[in-house]
Amino acid sequence: MDLPALAKRIHHWAVLVEDGILALLLTCMILLAFVQIALRNLAQTSLDWGDPLLRVMVLWVALAGAIAATREGNHIHMDILSRFLPERFHRPMRRLTDLFSAFICALIAWFAARMVIVEQGDGNIAFSGIPTWILELILPVGFCVMALRFLANALFLPQKELAK
Amino acid sequence: MITALGLLILALMGTPLFIVIATGALLGFYFSDIDLQAIPIEYYRITEMPVLVAIPLFAFTGYLLSESGAPHRLVRLTNAFLGWIPGGLAIVSLIACSIFTAFTGASGVTIVALGALLYPALMEAGYREKFSLGLVTTSGCLGLLFAPALPLILFAVIAQQMGVGRPVSVDDMFLAGILPGLLMIFLLSLWSIKNRPPQSTRPFSAREAWCALKEAVWEVPLPVVVLGGIYGGFFAVSEAAAITAFYVLVVELLVYRDISWRQLPRIMQQSMVLVGGILVILGASLASTNYLIDAQVPTRLFETIHALISDKLTFLLLLNLFLLILGTMLDIFSSIVLIVPLLLPMAVGYEIDPVHFGIIFLANLQLGYLTPPVGIDLFIASYRFKRPIVELFRATLPWFLLLAVSVILITYIPALSLWIPGRL
Numbered sequence: 001m002d003l004p005a006l007a008k009r010i011h012h013w014a015v016l017v018e019d020g021i022l023a024l025l026l027t028c029m030i031l032l033a034f035v036q037i038a039l040r041n042l043a044q045t046s047l048d049w050g051d052p053l054l055r056v057m058v059l060w061v062a063l064a065g066a067i068a069a070t071r072e073g074n075h076i077h078m079d080i081l082s083r084f085l086p087e088r089f090h091r092p093m094r095r096l097t098d099l100f101s102a103f104i105c106a107l108i109a110w111f112a113a114r115m116v117i118v119e120q121g122d123g124n125i126a127f128s129g130i131p132t133w134i135l136e137l138i139l140p141v142g143f144c145v146m147a148l149r150f151l152a153n154a155l156f157l158p159q160k161e162l163a164k
Numbered sequence: 165m166i167t168a169l170g171l172l173i174l175a176l177m178g179t180p181l182f183i184v185i186a187t188g189a190l191l192g193f194y195f196s197d198i199d200l201q202a203i204p205i206e207y208y209r210i211t212e213m214p215v216l217v218a219i220p221l222f223a224f225t226g227y228l229l230s231e232s233g234a235p236h237r238l239v240r241l242t243n244a245f246l247g248w249i250p251g252g253l254a255i256v257s258l259i260a261c262s263i264f265t266a267f268t269g270a271s272g273v274t275i276v277a278l279g280a281l282l283y284p285a286l287m288e289a290g291y292r293e294k295f296s297l298g299l300v301t302t303s304g305c306l307g308l309l310f311a312p313a314l315p316l317i318l319f320a321v322i323a324q325q326m327g328v329g330r331p332v333s334v335d336d337m338f339l340a341g342i343l344p345g346l347l348m349i350f351l352l353s354l355w356s357i358k359n360r361p362p363q364s365t366r367p368f369s370a371r372e373a374w375c376a377l378k379e380a381v382w383e384v385p386l387p388v389v390v391l392g393g394i395y396g397g398f399f400a401v402s403e404a405a406a407i408t409a410f411y412v413l414v415v416e417l418l419v420y421r422d423i424s425w426r427q428l429p430r431i432m433q434q435s436m437v438l439v440g441g442i443l444v445i446l447g448a449s450l451a452s453t454n455y456l457i458d459a460q461v462p463t464r465l466f467e468t469i470h471a472l473i474s475d476k477l478t479f480l481l482l483l484n485l486f487l488l489i490l491g492t493m494l495d496i497f498s499s500i501v502l503i504v505p506l507l508l509p510m511a512v513g514y515e516i517d518p519v520h521f522g523i524i525f526l527a528n529l530q531l532g533y534l535t536p537p538v539g540i541d542l543f544i545a546s547y548r549f550k551r552p553i554v555e556l557f558r559a560t561l562p563w564f565l566l567l568a569v570s571v572i573l574i575t576y577i578p579a580l581s582l583w584i585p586g587r588l
Contacts, residue, residue, distance in 0.1 A: 037399070066444045080178075093178065
């Protein structure tokens with residue numbers, strides 16, 4: 001199935017944005033982690049927001065990675081049944097599991113959004129004046145993007161996947 | 165029961181495992197009248213575990229190394245120093261692969277990065293084809309027990325979450341894996357010596373050794389810095405990961421120039437696909453484990469099993485069998501986050517040391533890399549060397565059996581795992 005031109009363009013830009021954010025996050029992580037150690041060992045000091053920020057970045061980079069994994073159909077899975085079933089069942093089965101995954105991700109995104117709203121109301125501060133809810137934002141956003149990705153996979157199975 | 169069956173079918177159909185686990189947790193919380201916000205809250209707990217910082221950093225380092233000329237330099241170096249031993253090239257392969265797998269976290273990268281170099285070299289040196297195929301396929305999981313392999317880190321993280329038995333630190337796991345890992349290499353080396361071609365030895369050349377050393381001079385300090393730093397107590401695991409990632413980035417990008425700036429985003433993306441895949445499963449299983457503990461499942465499971473099996477040895481034997489079967493179906497990362505929370509309290513109930521249990525668990529699951537239907541190493545090797553799975557399975561069989569022997573030794577001789585951590 002050929003993707004409509006608009007969907008193709010959206011896909012193209014989404015990939016750039018997703019991977020751009022991912023590379024940026026990881027680069028910042030490597031630099032920040034290194035600066036922390038250098039400061040700690042050479043100057044006996046460290047950025048007091050450095051360590052908590054690094055820990056939050058792990059979550060952000062993980063979700064960015066999970067989005068890329070969703071896009072490429074590369075999540076850790078068992079894939080046993082398809083080895084025993086004939087070829088013609090593969091595609092409908094993939095559709096079904098993708099739709100189901102989209103549903104679950106959307107559900108998690110929904111509850112994550114509620115969590116963020118509650119957190120915003122509480123007004124907790126994580127560190128250095130940054131409110132906790134901003135750091136939590138990646139959860140609703142990340143799961144929402146994954147839900148859309150799963151849905152897109154279910155509608156137009158990536159050509160690469162079919163070739164496998 | 166029906167829920168469990170439904171989840172199993174979903175998993176077998178190929179639904180991503182984090183979805184399956186999250187579904188279980190969602191249902192569990194729903195039926196216990198717990199607000200489903202609990203799921204994202206558990207996910208956010210990932211930010212409360214400082215050790216996890218090491219996972220993306222080491223994973224990136226591993227992918228970066230595998231894309232660079234490091235595998236080539238590593239093989240040349242080990243060959244220059246150990247190639248003169250009978251069966252030398254095979255032993256070189258085992259050692260080089262172990263070092264490499266420890267850094268890349270046993271994701272099969274070793275077969276692609278090193279196997280492709282070693283397989284032709286082994287054939288040229290006169291080793292039989294079946295032997296060489298078996299070796300490169302097995303090499304993908306060897307080294308899993310050496311620091312800083314990701315499964316060791318992940319096990320410690322989960323064990324800390326459980327808080328049963330004595331506390332398990334990542335450092336403990338890194339130390340505990342040394343002797344069991346060496347045992348595996350030792351047994352496989354004996355097999356290699358037995359299967360060496362008639363004229364496999366080549367004389368030691370000081371000149372070649374010097375050249376190889378000079379070529380790899382920037383990478384040689386790496387294991388020393390990482391292992392020495394961690395084992396010597398100079399820095400924490402996450403700090404070692406940060407130093408390694410930064411150092412490798414500078415060396416490969418600016419000194420060796422094996423990797424161009426333009427390749428970097430792709431390497432970052434690939435390594436983070438692995439990390440994201442592992443961590444979304446971790447987040448989901450934090451939630452499901454929480455539910456299971458609330459429902460007292462581990463305790464009840466232990467009581468049921470304990471009523472049937474009273475002695476430790478029978479339990480260990482069944483543990484080995486169970487993990488062997490588990491390993492044929494589930495990859496090592498999912499197994500750790502899913503099964504350790506159920507089995508660790510049980511093992512502690514049978515008075516097995518948590519660190520020893522961790523090494524048994526990982527060593528046992530290592531076998532799963534080589535067993536059909538989903539032995540990942542078989543598939544990667546099949547793809548890389550264009551051979552049918554069955555042929556590769558036959559070729560790896562002797563290697564598999566030798567690894568199984570080491571798993572049994574590791575299981576029944578706790579000192580192998582506990583002697584070194586106890587000394588330091």
